[in-house]
Amino acid sequence: MVKFSEEAKSLHASDIREILKVTENPEIISFAGGLPAPELFPIDEMMKVDVEILKKEGRQAVQYSTTEGYVPLRKQIAKRMKTSFHTDCTYEDIIITAGSQQGLSLLGQLFLNEGDIVLVESPTYMGATTAFAVNFPQFVEVETDDKGMVPEALEAAIEKYGDRVRLMYVIPEFQNPTGITWPLERRQAIMDIMNKHDIPIIEDDPYGELRYEGETMPTLKSLDTQGNVIFLGSFSKIFMPGLRIGWMVAAHDILEKAVMLKQTVDLQTSSFAQRQASYYIDMYDLDAHVKQIRDLYGKRRTLMYDSMKKYFPEGVSFTYPEGGLFTWVTLPEGLDAKAMMPEVIEKKVAYVPGGAFYPNGGNANHFRLNYSNMPEDRIVEGIKRLAEVLKEKIGK
Numbered sequence: 001m002v003k004f005s006e007e008a009k010s011l012h013a014s015d016i017r018e019i020l021k022v023t024e025n026p027e028i029i030s031f032a033g034g035l036p037a038p039e040l041f042p043i044d045e046m047m048k049v050d051v052e053i054l055k056k057e058g059r060q061a062v063q064y065s066t067t068e069g070y071v072p073l074r075k076q077i078a079k080r081m082k083t084s085f086h087t088d089c090t091y092e093d094i095i096i097t098a099g100s101q102q103g104l105s106l107l108g109q110l111f112l113n114e115g116d117i118v119l120v121e122s123p124t125y126m127g128a129t130t131a132f133a134v135n136f137p138q139f140v141e142v143e144t145d146d147k148g149m150v151p152e153a154l155e156a157a158i159e160k161y162g163d164r165v166r167l168m169y170v171i172p173e174f175q176n177p178t179g180i181t182w183p184l185e186r187r188q189a190i191m192d193i194m195n196k197h198d199i200p201i202i203e204d205d206p207y208g209e210l211r212y213e214g215e216t217m218p219t220l221k222s223l224d225t226q227g228n229v230i231f232l233g234s235f236s237k238i239f240m241p242g243l244r245i246g247w248m249v250a251a252h253d254i255l256e257k258a259v260m261l262k263q264t265v266d267l268q269t270s271s272f273a274q275r276q277a278s279y280y281i282d283m284y285d286l287d288a289h290v291k292q293i294r295d296l297y298g299k300r301r302t303l304m305y306d307s308m309k310k311y312f313p314e315g316v317s318f319t320y321p322e323g324g325l326f327t328w329v330t331l332p333e334g335l336d337a338k339a340m341m342p343e344v345i346e347k348k349v350a351y352v353p354g355g356a357f358y359p360n361g362g363n364a365n366h367f368r369l370n371y372s373n374m375p376e377d378r379i380v381e382g383i384k385r386l387a388e389v390l391k392e393k394i395g396k
């Protein structure tokens with residue numbers, strides 16, 4: 001038997017991965033993953049993009065390159081940070097990562113030692129907590145209401161744990177898993193607290209451009225007076241997740257360390273994939289493409305919400321997301337969404353049980369639903385099937 005490191009021993013298959021295996025069966029109506037709608041991927045355009053890349057700079061496109069990333073793409077992102085996220089930066093404040101997931105992994109390694117505290121929303125994105133977990137930190141779940149992290153609870157946590165707090169991780173925009181967005185006052189209140197401390201803050205924002213209604217909010221990064229916010233962005237949800245292109249905007253001392261660490265992981269993000277994103281932006285209209293995505297997902301969001309209102313029994317509540325990919329369902333206390341999975345799968349529908357999004361466990365009476373990946377008729381049918389299981393459980 002080989003002997004694994006403590007880090008390797010700490011790795012376990014996630015609930016989502018296990019469920020996604022089941023949902024590969026095309027008969028299953030899956031609300032489980034966070035997959036974009038494949039019918040919107042601009043495949044014809046990409047054929048032209050690829051030919052253009054190979055004609056214009058084929059040799060550089062398949063050559064090794066810098067760890068920081070392809071400069072024209074970093075310049076395009078700096079521009080989008082201004083237009084889409086109202087955040088000022090230059091290309092030198094940005095590095096390209098292999099998806100924002102790599103950003104999470106790098107930052108966990110840069111800031112966390114065993115026993116250090118990470119403050120997170122409760123619930124939070126499990127891909128982040130599993131990325132951080134290999135450094136053996138302690139997760140402190142800060143109370144979170146329908147407007148995001150609660151400032152008084154944050155202040156109390158910082159007071160209680162003092163210097164042990166080494167990182168805060170939040171998703172203020174269309175949160176995964178809840179779909180909740182922090183209003184401006186909440187962002188300001190949280191940043192008023194954080195600007196008094198020297199704690200790095202990861203603002204994870206892969207969904208920011210997918211707003212279906214309401215006004216764009218300022219990022220935490222734009223409210224940061226200390227240079228402690230590290231913004232993570234991604235092309236996964238607005239373009240193509242398989243290209244694995246994300247970005248990190250941060251202070252230069254943080255970027256420098258992130259670059260050195262990234263060199264040990266993958267040397268650089270794919271030269272070709274970076275050009276695919278960059279050339280697409282040059283040759284086509286990414287904003288028009290994002291608008292198409294917003295139109296479709298906004299319609300699906302509304303349809304799922306209306307269907308839940310119509311079919312779910314009393315006692316079940318759910319969020320109304322203004323954007324993003326997910327809604328969050330809360331069952332009456334005592335019900336266990338994970339234990340219900342076999343019956344749900346039996347009806348050929350799937351969700352992600354909510355417990356996985358609480359790093360310290362508990363909270364079994366929730367599940368997450370995705371509405372971006374299923375066509376409209378399957379959304380309605382899937383919600384009807386879920387409603388049948390819920391009615392049996394609740395006894396109505």
Ligand code: PMP
Nearest residue numbers: 034099100101125176234236246
């Ligand atoms: N952060 C959040 C909140 C996410 O939901 C996801 C994807 N589901 C990621 C990061 C990772 O995205 P990617 O690596 O594809 O950019």
